[in-house]
Amino acid sequence: MATQMKLIYCCGALVLLILVPSCCKGGHILVLPIEGSHWINMDILIQALHSRGHSLTVMRPSNSWYIKDNFQLQHIHSSSEEELLSELPLCFAWDVQALNNTKFDLVLTDPCWGSGALLAKHLSIPLVFNVRWIISEEGQFGITPSPLSYIPITGSGYTDKMTFFQRVKNNILYYIIRMNDMLVTKQVYQPLCEQYLGSDCDFDHLKIDAGIWLMRTDFVFDYPRPTVPNAMYMGGFHCKPAEPLSDYMEEFVQSSAEHRVIIMSLGTFVPELPDNLANEIAAAFAKLPQNVIWSYRGPKPSTLGNNTLLVDWRPQKDLLGDPKTKLFVTHGGTNGIQEAIYYGAPVVGLPLFFDQYDNLLHLQVKGGAKILTLSTVDKDDNFLKAIQEVLNKPSYRQNIQRLSRLHRDQPMKLIDTAVFWIEYVMRHKGAGLLKAQCYRMPWYVYHSVVVVLFLTGAVMLMLLATAMFIRCLWKSVCGCKVKLEVHRDHTH
Numbered sequence: 001m002a003t004q005m006k007l008i009y010c011c012g013a014l015v016l017l018i019l020v021p022s023c024c025k026g027g028h029i030l031v032l033p034i035e036g037s038h039w040i041n042m043d044i045l046i047q048a049l050h051s052r053g054h055s056l057t058v059m060r061p062s063n064s065w066y067i068k069d070n071f072q073l074q075h076i077h078s079s080s081e082e083e084l085l086s087e088l089p090l091c092f093a094w095d096v097q098a099l100n101n102t103k104f105d106l107v108l109t110d111p112c113w114g115s116g117a118l119l120a121k122h123l124s125i126p127l128v129f130n131v132r133w134i135i136s137e138e139g140q141f142g143i144t145p146s147p148l149s150y151i152p153i154t155g156s157g158y159t160d161k162m163t164f165f166q167r168v169k170n171n172i173l174y175y176i177i178r179m180n181d182m183l184v185t186k187q188v189y190q191p192l193c194e195q196y197l198g199s200d201c202d203f204d205h206l207k208i209d210a211g212i213w214l215m216r217t218d219f220v221f222d223y224p225r226p227t228v229p230n231a232m233y234m235g236g237f238h239c240k241p242a243e244p245l246s247d248y249m250e251e252f253v254q255s256s257a258e259h260r261v262i263i264m265s266l267g268t269f270v271p272e273l274p275d276n277l278a279n280e281i282a283a284a285f286a287k288l289p290q291n292v293i294w295s296y297r298g299p300k301p302s303t304l305g306n307n308t309l310l311v312d313w314r315p316q317k318d319l320l321g322d323p324k325t326k327l328f329v330t331h332g333g334t335n336g337i338q339e340a341i342y343y344g345a346p347v348v349g350l351p352l353f354f355d356q357y358d359n360l361l362h363l364q365v366k367g368g369a370k371i372l373t374l375s376t377v378d379k380d381d382n383f384l385k386a387i388q389e390v391l392n393k394p395s396y397r398q399n400i401q402r403l404s405r406l407h408r409d410q411p412m413k414l415i416d417t418a419v420f421w422i423e424y425v426m427r428h429k430g431a432g433l434l435k436a437q438c439y440r441m442p443w444y445v446y447h448s449v450v451v452v453l454f455l456t457g458a459v460m461l462m463l464l465a466t467a468m469f470i471r472c473l474w475k476s477v478c479g480c481k482v483k484l485e486v487h488r489d490h491t492h
Contacts, residue, residue, distance in 0.1 A: 026052070026053035026054045026055060027054045027055075027105040027106060027423070027426045028054070028055050028057070028103065028104045028105050028106075029046075029049060029054055029055070029056045029057070029104065029105065029106045029107075029108050029422075029426075030056075030057050030059065030104045030106070030107045030108070030119070030123075030125075031046055031056055031057065031058045031059065031107075031108045031109070032059050032107065032108075032109040032110070032115055032116040032119065033058065033060065033067060033109070033110055034110040034112045034113060035061075035064065035065055035066055035067070036065070036066060036268065036269070037267070037268075037333055037334065037335050038110050038112060038132070039066040039067050040066070040238065040335060041130060041216060041237075041238055041335070042108075042110060042130055043067075044237070044238045044415065045108075045130060045214075045237075045415070045418060045419075046058070046108070048415050048418070048419050049108075049419060049422065052419060052423075057104075104123060104125050105125065105126070105426045106125060106126050106127070106128060106422065106425060106426050107119060107120035107123065107125055107126070107127050107128070108128050108130060108422065109127070109128075109129065109130070110129070110130050110131065111129045111131050111133075111134045111135065111139070111142075111207065111210070112131075112132075112133045112134070112135065113135065114135060114185075114188075114189045114203065114206075114207055116129075117206050117207050117209065117210070118189070118192060118193065118196070118197070118206065121197055121201070121206055121209075122196060122197060126211050126425045126426070126429060126430040126431075127209065127210040127211060128210055128211060128212045128213075128214065128421070128422050128425055129210040129212070129213045129214060130214050130216070130418075131213050131214060131215060131216065132215075132216040132217065132334055133355075134207065134208070135181070135185050135207065136177055136180050136181055136184075136185055137154075137177050137181075138153075138154045138355070139213065139215060139216075140215065140217075140225065140227070140231070141153075141177075142207070142208045142213075143208050143213060143228055143230075143231060143436075143438075143439070144225065144226055144227045144228050144231060145225075145226040145227075145228075146225070146226075147226075148167065148170050148171050148174055149162070149167055150162065150223075150225075151223065151225050152170055152223075152358070153170055153173040153174050153177065154355045154358050155173065155355070155358065156169065156170050156173055156358075157357055157358065157361065158170060159223070159361065159365050160223040160224075160225075181204075186203055186204065189203040189207070190202075190203045193206060205439065205440060208439060209439065210230075211230065211425045211430045211431035211432070211434070211435070212230050212232060212421045212422070212424070212425055212431050212434070213230060213231045213232065214232055214234055214418050214421065214422075215231055215232065215233045215234065215235070216234065216235055216237075216334060216338075217233060217235040217334075218233045218234070218235035218236065218407065219233070220235075220341060220403050220406045220407045221235050221236075221337065221338065221341060221359075221362055221363075221407075222235070222362065223362070228434075228435075228436045228438075229434040229435075229436070230431055230434035230435055230436075232417065232418070232421050234414040234415075234417055234418045235338055235414075236338035236339070236341060236342050236407060236414060237413075237414035237415045237417075237418055238335065238338070238415075239317065239338060239339055239342035239343070240317070241321065242317060242318045242319075242320070242321025242322060242343070243315075243317075243318050244318070245315065245318055245319070245322065246315075249293075249314075249315070249319075252291060252293070252309055253291070253293075253319075253322060253324050253325075254324070255291060256290060256291035256324060259288075259289040259290045259291070259326075260290055260291075260324045260325065260326040261290060261291050261292070261293060261319070261322070261324050261325050261326060262285070262288070262290050262291070262292045262293070262325075262326060262327045262328075262329065262387070263292075263293050263314070263316070263319050263320060263325055263327070263328050263329065263345075264281075264285075264292065264293070264294045264295065264296075264328075264329035264330070265294075265295040265314070265316060265329075265330060265331070265336070266295075266330070266331040266350065266352065267330075267331045267333050267336070267352075270331065270352060271296070271297035271298060272296065272297055272298025272299070273296075273298060275299070275301070276378055277374065277377055277378060278296070278298060278299075278301040279301045279302055279303045280303075280377055280378040280383060281294075281301070281377065281383060282294075282301035282302075282303040282304045282305065282308060283301075283303035283305075284381070284383045284384035284387065285304075285305055285307065285308045286303060286304065286305025286306075286307065286308065287305075287384060288307065288384075288387065288388075288391075289307075290307065290326060290327075290391075291307050291308075291309070292307060292308040292309065293308075293309050293311060293314055293319060294308055294309065294310055294311070295311055295312070295313070295314050295316075296310050296311075297312055316336070316339065317339055317343075320339050320340065320342075320343040320345045321343045325343075325345055326345075326346075326391060326397075327345065327346055327347075327348065327387065327390055327391055328340050328345040328346065328347050328348075329347075329348045329349075329350065329387070330347060330348075330349060330350070331349070331350055331351060331352050331356050332349045332350075332351045332352075332355075332356035332357065332359045332360040333356060333359070334355070334359055337359045337360070337362070337363060340363070340368070340369075340400065341363070341368070341400065341403050341404055341407050342404060342407055342408070343404065344397070344400050344401040344403075344404035345400065346368055346369065346390050346396040346397050346399075346400045347360065347363055347368060347369035347370070347390070347400070348369070348370055348372065348383075348386050348387055348390050349363070349364070349369050349370065349371040349372065350372055350373075350374060350377065351371065351373070352374070357371070363400075363403075366399060366403060367395060367396065367399030367400075368396060368399045368400035368403055369390075369396075369400075370386050370389060370390050370396070372386050
């Protein structure tokens, strides 16, 4: 009898374990992603949300390069962001069943463009940013206190240790960005705010009004700086342990023997280089004992050595995580830099545009990278010398592996942290308690300009009153003294 009861309890427990996940309420999330490397991050995040039982609807251009239809996700097609914005008040009238029947709990967007914030406001639902950039500036400048004395503007090429004149230039660059926001960015989005959301809607406030900011950076990669409660740092959340290579790739890697392997990629947007640069790079690789896997889709360089494998695509994470990988030659995209840190691969950087030089500079300052420019690659064997320096100086590998240990030392997986905060916003219909009041303050209130003027005026008034009192007292004393002397004269 006891055995039967135990069996019944076990069966009951098993049934509960099976049923509980299906009873959990999943959210309905509307996703507005951005193309390119931004989508690589967003895709990982929405797949994690999908695995947790949430349903997701992705709005994307019909001619998207990266964002492809997925049978697990509902996709909405528009020809461009302009069409999305122009159709904003009619979004529920589109011929998409999900928008007609689904009440969304959350908008998840990359704020590199402003359409996600506009749509969330229009639908009156909570907003979460998956952010590295916010239109024209690095995301942290949008909401976190950013003292320009030690926080460099992206594009300045400075570190957090600036000279006086570097601080001057840093301030100038900051105000140029502010002027760009006022004269260009706001001119695009503010009329849409007024047309569709009311004349009292200010895009400057709207574009930073997310409940949670999932920052694709961390302080192993970035310089330490002030922050705010609703900024959650998850740089490198897309990284995961390396998986086995294909037989062909594994054979090429193993053939390097004790010399190991170099990986090179300049990103998807630069599939090839001018012939002279490609030949110089190929010639440098040919002089090395290491095998090289080069992601390159241009014509085969005439100087290509037998130790170099040209590929259209390579499993970058799995290669960087392979113990035989000794060096990573990269353009300095955020994803690649975070992967280099996660897997502990020293870097030779060839920055091309955007934030790539600054990304590499972060790593060079910490001793894990060496930066070259394309204009110097084909001069005096600079490329070969840079590779040999990073390969032969143990400090590069030691420093990047120290950064890797710091980055991995987390209380929980970064992807789980990101999912938690998204679900937090859905559970609580926002994250108002985490928002600092500075969101809605005009600049002159935030910087206490009026307070400073008031206190300055009060001090000046006190000084003026004191001066007048002293003057009156002096006149009174001097007047009495003169009268006394006159009286004495008359007496004598």
